[in-house]
Amino acid sequence: xxxxxxxxxxxxxxxxxxxxxxxxxxxxxxxxxxxxxxxxxxxxxxxxxxxxxxxxxxxxxxxxxxxxxxxxxxxxxxxxxxxxxxxxxxxxx
Numbered sequence: 001x002x003x004x005x006x007x008x009x010x011x012x013x014x015x016x017x018x019x020x021x022x023x024x025x026x027x028x029x030x031x032x033x034x035x036x037x038x039x040x041x042x043x044x045x046x047x048x049x050x051x052x053x054x055x056x057x058x059x060x061x062x063x064x065x066x067x068x069x070x071x072x073x074x075x076x077x078x079x080x081x082x083x084x085x086x087x088x089x090x091x092x093x
């Protein structure tokens with residue numbers, strides 16, 4: 001499990017990490033007040049409103065240089081789904 005404190009001064013960015021899974025989890029955690037996450041956590045359990053979820057996904061799209069299709073967005077149910085979606089063809093170093 002990973003606990004990340006929400007930094008109100010960080011704006012729309014999240015702290016990058018050399019492990020893609022950690023980057024995704026940090027980005028999501030930033031929008032849910034540092035709730036403890038693991039990869040099996042359902043996105044619905046994060047109590048993110050739709051805007052917070054979309055902001056998180058937009059940040060990840062920008063970071064990884066990947067645009068998600070509507071089908072990919074609709075298939076995201078857990079933190080693990082988000083990790084797999086963004087980390088499957090990572091081009092960011």
